Amino acid sequence: MSINRPAAAALATALCLLTAACGSSSDDKASAKSAGAAASKSGYPVTLDNCFQKQTLDKAPSRVVVMNGASVAEVSTLLALGLGDRIVANQQGYGMSEVPGRAAAIKKLPTGDVKVNEAYDIPREAMLGLRPDFVLSVTSYGFDQKNGFATREQLKQVGANSYVSPQGCDDDPSKMTVADSYQLLRDMGKVFNVSDRAEKLIAASEKSIASVSAKVRGEKKPKVMVLFSNMAMGSNDFSSVFAHGIVDDILAKAGGANAFADTTKATFADLSKEKVAATDVDAVVVMSYNDPNPAAYAKKLLKEFPQWPAAKNNTYVTLSDSMYLGPSNDLAVQKVAEMLHPDAV
Structure with a gap:
């Protein structure tokens, strides 16, 4: 038989009233202290x-x-x-x-x-x-x-x-940053009582990103196009282009800037081919979502817009999960920085 918490508390109070030992015995105080210590050691209850x-x-x-x-x-x-x-x-x-x-x-x-x-x-x-x-x-x-x-x-x-x-x-993840990835790690660390593991992962990521950012500080910030490969999300030719969100933070930490940040306030921009062609793109990050060959899409894209500096210099990188919310943003910062500033990183 299970008893809900309010019923259990009421039952305990009733028993207390019927027994002379209830209230202030040293045994009870020791027991309560022991129970509190056990709860503290277990890390629960946890409230988010x-x-x-x-x-x-x-x-x-x-x-x-x-x-x-x-x-x-x-x-x-x-x-x-x-x-x-x-x-x-x-x-x-x-x-x-x-x-x-x-x-x-x-x-x-x-x-x-x-x-x-x-x-x-x-x-x-x-x-x-x-x-x-x-x-x-x-x-x-x-x-x-x-x-x-x-x-x-x-x-x-x-x-x-x-x-x-x-x-x-x-x-609306348009305001998402790398700090949100750390918050997700911290919250799960708290929920599962593995905060030590979470903090180690966060510290390692922060150290890696700080090292890369220090190397590219003061460098010119190339304009980068970030988009999913072979994905349609709107009515125009280029509807899976990131305009805001965590990719902006990753690009900034890697010494770059989003080429399409001024096109919308939303996370994704829904762009015509003409708008994309008229924008100077220095580098391309193609993100794969269950696409086995994102590099083929990147090469096709550069061929389609030969006027881009990215096309002239063949400047692109293919990534997947590290460019979005999650525990691996440091890998994206490293790889994007290596593409944008190969002599500095």
Whole structure:
């Protein structure tokens, strides 16, 4: 038989009133002190303020579900922290990674045998059937009932806490920075009581990025185009071009600047071929999302716009997960800096 916490507290109070030993015995005080020390040592309970909701965990999650959102940030963060064995269903994957073995490790994770919905994600009934105790979503979109997903309230009713990644509360990652990747690591470190691992990863990343940034400081900042390969997200020819978000921070740390930052306030720009042709592009970063040959797309792009300095100098690099939210932004900073400032890095 299980007793909820308010009922258990009331029962304890009633028993106290009936026993002479209740209240101030040294044994009870020692017991309470011991229980408090044990709780402190375990690191629980843990409370997170996440997207205007408080989530309290009494223990580390053991049945984690990772929603898609066209991201690998959440699953990569869990793997980087050594928590892959907690995942019972993962829907994320880019097909490749700058981290050796990462893509293969993601591919091996269980999917929960879920039949995804039209948004390529886990519908409400399937989610509840997975019996999760912790669900991660890139943005609040993954918990929107209108999209056929389980809400955070519905998950709480079945004993599952939920988490929306940094800058995902309003489903707008345009203000995302590398610091948000560190926040995701810190939050997961806290949730799973592995904060020491999280802090080591963050410290190593910060050290690497600081070293690269110091080498390129004072150098001219080339204008860089960052886009997904072979992906359409709007009505124009170039609708998967990054205009804002974490890529801007990565470019700045690597000694570059976004060539299309002035085209929109949104994360992605939806650009015509004429607009792209009229912009000076010094270098190109092609991001792969399940594209086995992003280099072929990069070469095709440079051939299409031979007037670009990037085309004349064949200046491009192909990347994937390190350019977006996740534990590997330092790799992107390093690789982009090597492309932009090969003599300095």
